[in-house]
Amino acid sequence: MTTTTLGAFLLPEGFARLAPHAVLREGSLLLEATRYAHSRAGERRARRATPYVSRVVPRDADPVVLVPGFLCGDLSLRPLGRVLREQGLRTYRSQIRANVGCTLDAAAELETRLESIALRRGSRVQLVGHSLGGMLARGIAVRRPDLVSNIVTMGSPMLAPAAHHPSLTAAAEALVRLSRAGLGGVMAEECLAGACARRSFEESREPVPAGTGFTAIYSRRDGVVDWRACVDPLAQAVEVSASHLGMVLDPRVIAHVVAAVRPRAVPAGRIPADVSVLEVDRGESA
Secondary structure: OOOOOOHHHHHHOOOOOOOOHHHHHHHHHHHHHHHHHHHHHHHHHHHHHHOOOHHHOOOOOOOOEEEEEEEOOHHHHHHHHHHHHOOOOOOEEEOOOOOOOOOOHHHHHHHHHHHHHHHHHHHOOEEEEOOHHHHHHHHHHHHOOEEEEEEEEEOOOOOOOOEHHHHHHHHHHHHHHHHHOOOOOOOOOOHHHHHHHHHHHHHHOOOOOOOOEEEEEEEEOOOOHHHHOOOOOEEEEEEOOOOOOHHHHHHHHHHHHHHHHHOOOOOOOOOOOOOOOOOOOOOOOO
Protein backbone atom coordinates (compact mmCIF):
# COMPACT_ATOMS: atom_id res chain seq x y z
CA MET A 1 0.00 0.00 0.00
CA THR A 2 1.51 3.36 -0.98
CA THR A 3 -1.03 5.99 -0.04
CA THR A 4 -2.02 7.49 3.27
CA THR A 5 -5.32 8.86 1.99
CA LEU A 6 -8.31 7.77 4.03
CA GLY A 7 -10.25 4.92 2.46
CA ALA A 8 -13.21 6.07 0.37
CA PHE A 9 -15.46 3.63 2.23
CA LEU A 10 -14.96 5.71 5.37
CA LEU A 11 -16.88 8.58 3.76
CA PRO A 12 -20.19 7.14 2.50
CA GLU A 13 -22.48 9.17 0.27
CA GLY A 14 -24.46 11.76 2.17
CA PHE A 15 -21.63 12.84 4.47
CA ALA A 16 -18.84 15.35 3.95
CA ARG A 17 -15.53 16.48 5.31
CA LEU A 18 -15.74 19.77 7.16
CA ALA A 19 -14.62 23.03 5.60
CA PRO A 20 -11.44 24.49 7.13
CA HIS A 21 -13.33 27.40 8.71
CA ALA A 22 -15.64 25.01 10.61
CA VAL A 23 -13.01 24.72 13.31
CA LEU A 24 -13.90 28.26 14.38
CA ARG A 25 -16.92 26.75 16.13
CA GLU A 26 -14.51 25.19 18.57
CA GLY A 27 -13.86 28.66 19.94
CA SER A 28 -16.73 28.10 22.40
CA LEU A 29 -14.48 25.67 24.28
CA LEU A 30 -13.48 28.51 26.60
CA LEU A 31 -17.14 29.21 27.41
CA GLU A 32 -17.80 25.53 28.06
CA ALA A 33 -14.76 25.30 30.34
CA THR A 34 -16.05 28.34 32.22
CA ARG A 35 -19.44 26.69 32.65
CA TYR A 36 -17.68 23.64 34.04
CA ALA A 37 -15.69 25.73 36.52
CA HIS A 38 -18.85 27.47 37.72
CA SER A 39 -20.67 24.17 38.09
CA ARG A 40 -17.77 22.78 40.12
CA ALA A 41 -18.02 25.69 42.51
CA GLY A 42 -21.74 25.03 42.91
CA GLU A 43 -21.14 21.32 43.52
CA ARG A 44 -18.60 22.10 46.23
CA ARG A 45 -21.11 24.30 48.02
CA ALA A 46 -23.75 21.57 47.74
CA ARG A 47 -21.39 18.93 49.14
CA ARG A 48 -20.61 21.10 52.14
CA ALA A 49 -24.33 21.38 52.79
CA THR A 50 -25.10 17.64 52.34
CA PRO A 51 -21.73 15.82 52.32
CA TYR A 52 -23.13 12.29 52.54
CA VAL A 53 -25.26 12.43 49.38
CA SER A 54 -22.30 12.05 47.02
CA ARG A 55 -21.62 8.61 48.47
CA VAL A 56 -24.95 7.20 47.32
CA VAL A 57 -24.52 4.43 44.75
CA PRO A 58 -27.46 2.86 42.87
CA ARG A 59 -27.19 -0.91 43.15
CA ASP A 60 -28.13 -1.41 39.53
CA ALA A 61 -25.60 1.03 38.09
CA ASP A 62 -22.82 -0.86 36.31
CA PRO A 63 -19.27 0.53 36.49
CA VAL A 64 -18.34 3.08 33.83
CA VAL A 65 -15.20 3.04 31.69
CA LEU A 66 -14.27 6.32 29.99
CA VAL A 67 -12.67 6.08 26.53
CA PRO A 68 -10.85 9.14 25.09
CA GLY A 69 -10.90 10.41 21.51
CA PHE A 70 -8.27 10.61 18.80
CA LEU A 71 -4.94 12.10 19.94
CA CYS A 72 -6.23 12.23 23.53
CA GLY A 73 -5.72 10.13 26.62
CA ASP A 74 -7.54 9.39 29.86
CA LEU A 75 -6.61 12.82 31.21
CA SER A 76 -9.02 14.46 28.75
CA LEU A 77 -11.98 12.76 30.44
CA ARG A 78 -10.90 13.44 33.99
CA PRO A 79 -13.46 16.28 34.51
CA LEU A 80 -16.29 14.03 33.31
CA GLY A 81 -15.12 11.18 35.50
CA ARG A 82 -15.05 13.43 38.55
CA VAL A 83 -18.68 14.40 38.07
CA LEU A 84 -19.77 10.79 37.53
CA ARG A 85 -18.08 9.71 40.74
CA GLU A 86 -19.74 12.51 42.65
CA GLN A 87 -23.03 11.18 41.31
CA GLY A 88 -22.26 7.86 42.95
CA LEU A 89 -20.96 5.92 39.96
CA ARG A 90 -17.82 3.83 39.83
CA THR A 91 -15.55 5.01 37.02
CA TYR A 92 -12.47 3.43 35.51
CA ARG A 93 -9.82 4.69 33.13
CA SER A 94 -9.39 3.01 29.77
CA GLN A 95 -5.59 3.04 30.30
CA ILE A 96 -5.16 4.75 26.94
CA ARG A 97 -2.42 7.35 27.36
CA ALA A 98 -2.83 8.68 23.83
CA ASN A 99 -5.34 7.36 21.31
CA VAL A 100 -2.97 7.36 18.34
CA GLY A 101 -2.48 3.68 17.63
CA CYS A 102 -4.14 1.01 15.54
CA THR A 103 -7.85 0.95 16.33
CA LEU A 104 -7.98 -2.84 16.31
CA ASP A 105 -5.10 -3.02 18.79
CA ALA A 106 -6.72 -0.36 20.96
CA ALA A 107 -10.01 -2.26 20.91
CA ALA A 108 -8.30 -5.52 21.88
CA GLU A 109 -6.49 -3.88 24.79
CA LEU A 110 -9.68 -2.17 25.93
CA GLU A 111 -11.54 -5.46 25.73
CA THR A 112 -8.97 -7.04 28.05
CA ARG A 113 -9.38 -4.10 30.39
CA LEU A 114 -13.16 -4.60 30.48
CA GLU A 115 -12.76 -8.30 31.22
CA SER A 116 -10.69 -7.42 34.27
CA ILE A 117 -13.20 -4.84 35.53
CA ALA A 118 -16.20 -7.09 34.88
CA LEU A 119 -14.54 -9.92 36.80
CA ARG A 120 -13.69 -7.60 39.68
CA ARG A 121 -17.16 -6.05 39.90
CA GLY A 122 -19.18 -9.14 38.98
CA SER A 123 -21.19 -7.20 36.41
CA ARG A 124 -21.12 -5.90 32.89
CA VAL A 125 -19.57 -2.53 32.16
CA GLN A 126 -20.83 0.74 30.69
CA LEU A 127 -18.69 2.56 28.13
CA VAL A 128 -18.66 6.32 27.65
CA GLY A 129 -16.57 7.32 24.64
CA HIS A 130 -15.68 10.66 23.13
CA SER A 131 -15.19 10.88 19.35
CA LEU A 132 -12.98 7.93 18.31
CA GLY A 133 -13.46 6.51 21.79
CA GLY A 134 -17.17 6.19 21.10
CA MET A 135 -16.49 4.26 17.92
CA LEU A 136 -14.24 1.88 19.85
CA ALA A 137 -17.00 1.47 22.43
CA ARG A 138 -19.59 0.64 19.81
CA GLY A 139 -17.41 -2.00 18.18
CA ILE A 140 -16.69 -3.71 21.50
CA ALA A 141 -20.38 -3.66 22.42
CA VAL A 142 -21.11 -5.57 19.22
CA ARG A 143 -18.42 -8.18 19.83
CA ARG A 144 -18.81 -8.59 23.57
CA PRO A 145 -22.38 -8.12 24.75
CA ASP A 146 -21.40 -10.30 27.70
CA LEU A 147 -19.11 -7.48 28.85
CA VAL A 148 -20.96 -4.31 27.84
CA SER A 149 -24.38 -3.30 29.17
CA ASN A 150 -24.56 0.26 27.86
CA ILE A 151 -22.64 2.68 25.63
CA VAL A 152 -22.74 6.45 25.40
CA THR A 153 -21.00 8.16 22.49
CA MET A 154 -20.16 11.88 22.29
CA GLY A 155 -19.42 13.37 18.90
CA SER A 156 -18.50 9.97 17.45
CA PRO A 157 -18.82 9.87 13.62
CA MET A 158 -19.72 6.19 13.47
CA LEU A 159 -21.59 6.44 10.18
CA ALA A 160 -18.70 8.13 8.37
CA PRO A 161 -15.35 8.15 10.22
CA ALA A 162 -13.71 10.28 7.52
CA ALA A 163 -16.34 13.02 7.76
CA HIS A 164 -14.10 15.27 9.78
CA HIS A 165 -11.96 18.40 9.65
CA PRO A 166 -8.88 18.34 7.36
CA SER A 167 -6.63 18.83 10.38
CA LEU A 168 -7.55 15.36 11.63
CA THR A 169 -6.65 13.82 8.29
CA ALA A 170 -3.31 15.62 8.42
CA ALA A 171 -2.69 14.37 11.96
CA ALA A 172 -3.51 10.78 11.00
CA GLU A 173 -1.23 10.93 7.98
CA ALA A 174 1.56 12.34 10.15
CA LEU A 175 1.22 9.29 12.38
CA VAL A 176 1.48 7.04 9.33
CA ARG A 177 4.71 8.76 8.33
CA LEU A 178 6.08 8.15 11.82
CA SER A 179 5.07 4.50 11.52
CA ARG A 180 6.91 4.25 8.21
CA ALA A 181 9.97 5.72 9.90
CA GLY A 182 9.91 2.88 12.41
CA LEU A 183 8.03 4.35 15.36
CA GLY A 184 5.86 1.70 16.96
CA GLY A 185 2.46 2.10 18.60
CA VAL A 186 1.06 4.58 16.09
CA MET A 187 -1.37 4.24 13.19
CA ALA A 188 -0.04 2.54 10.09
CA GLU A 189 -1.33 2.76 6.52
CA GLU A 190 -3.66 -0.18 7.07
CA CYS A 191 -5.39 1.82 9.79
CA LEU A 192 -6.42 4.55 7.34
CA ALA A 193 -7.41 2.73 4.18
CA GLY A 194 -6.63 -0.97 4.48
CA ALA A 195 -8.13 -4.06 6.01
CA CYS A 196 -7.71 -2.69 9.53
CA ALA A 197 -9.75 0.42 8.75
CA ARG A 198 -12.41 -1.57 6.92
CA ARG A 199 -12.83 -4.09 9.72
CA SER A 200 -13.13 -1.37 12.36
CA PHE A 201 -15.72 0.46 10.26
CA GLU A 202 -17.76 -2.65 9.54
CA GLU A 203 -17.81 -3.64 13.21
CA SER A 204 -19.08 -0.18 14.14
CA ARG A 205 -22.03 -0.62 11.77
CA GLU A 206 -23.26 -3.98 13.03
CA PRO A 207 -26.46 -3.97 15.12
CA VAL A 208 -26.03 -3.33 18.81
CA PRO A 209 -27.14 -6.49 20.66
CA ALA A 210 -30.50 -6.56 22.37
CA GLY A 211 -30.17 -5.66 26.02
CA THR A 212 -27.36 -3.18 25.42
CA GLY A 213 -28.21 0.47 25.91
CA PHE A 214 -27.02 2.98 23.32
CA THR A 215 -27.10 6.78 23.56
CA ALA A 216 -25.51 8.97 20.88
CA ILE A 217 -24.83 12.59 21.83
CA TYR A 218 -24.19 15.01 18.98
CA SER A 219 -24.00 18.73 18.28
CA ARG A 220 -24.78 20.66 15.12
CA ARG A 221 -22.13 23.11 16.28
CA ASP A 222 -19.43 20.45 16.12
CA GLY A 223 -16.40 21.96 14.41
CA VAL A 224 -14.40 18.74 14.10
CA VAL A 225 -16.76 16.09 12.68
CA ASP A 226 -19.92 16.06 10.58
CA TRP A 227 -22.68 15.89 13.19
CA ARG A 228 -24.86 13.80 10.88
CA ALA A 229 -22.33 10.97 11.09
CA CYS A 230 -22.80 10.89 14.88
CA VAL A 231 -26.54 10.14 14.76
CA ASP A 232 -26.66 6.37 14.67
CA PRO A 233 -30.22 5.24 13.77
CA LEU A 234 -29.92 2.44 16.32
CA ALA A 235 -29.22 4.81 19.20
CA GLN A 236 -31.25 7.15 21.33
CA ALA A 237 -30.01 10.40 19.82
CA VAL A 238 -29.48 13.40 22.10
CA GLU A 239 -28.74 16.79 20.58
CA VAL A 240 -26.71 19.30 22.56
CA SER A 241 -25.23 22.71 21.81
CA ALA A 242 -21.50 22.42 22.32
CA SER A 243 -18.22 22.27 20.48
CA HIS A 244 -16.62 18.92 19.76
CA LEU A 245 -13.86 19.37 22.32
CA GLY A 246 -16.14 21.08 24.80
CA MET A 247 -18.57 18.17 25.05
CA VAL A 248 -16.45 16.57 27.75
CA LEU A 249 -16.57 19.76 29.84
CA ASP A 250 -19.96 21.37 29.29
CA PRO A 251 -22.17 20.65 32.36
CA ARG A 252 -25.24 20.48 30.12
CA VAL A 253 -23.69 17.65 28.12
CA ILE A 254 -22.38 15.92 31.22
CA ALA A 255 -25.93 15.94 32.63
CA HIS A 256 -27.07 13.90 29.62
CA VAL A 257 -24.21 11.44 30.17
CA VAL A 258 -25.17 11.06 33.83
CA ALA A 259 -28.79 10.44 32.86
CA ALA A 260 -27.71 7.79 30.35
CA VAL A 261 -25.51 5.81 32.71
CA ARG A 262 -27.36 6.22 35.98
CA PRO A 263 -30.66 4.31 35.99
CA ARG A 264 -32.30 6.32 38.74
CA ALA A 265 -31.61 9.77 40.09
CA VAL A 266 -31.18 10.12 43.84
CA PRO A 267 -33.19 13.00 45.34
CA ALA A 268 -30.99 15.61 46.95
CA GLY A 269 -30.60 15.10 50.70
CA ARG A 270 -32.30 11.69 50.74
CA ILE A 271 -31.10 8.09 50.62
CA PRO A 272 -33.78 5.74 49.22
CA ALA A 273 -34.23 2.32 50.78
CA ASP A 274 -33.05 0.49 47.64
CA VAL A 275 -29.71 2.31 47.52
CA SER A 276 -26.53 1.26 49.28
CA VAL A 277 -23.92 3.63 50.70
CA LEU A 278 -20.38 2.53 49.90
CA GLU A 279 -17.31 3.86 51.69
CA VAL A 280 -14.72 2.11 49.49
CA ASP A 281 -13.99 1.16 45.87
CA ARG A 282 -15.49 4.02 43.93
CA GLY A 283 -13.48 2.87 40.95
CA GLU A 284 -10.50 4.94 39.88
CA SER A 285 -10.02 8.66 39.83
CA ALA A 286 -8.97 9.74 36.37
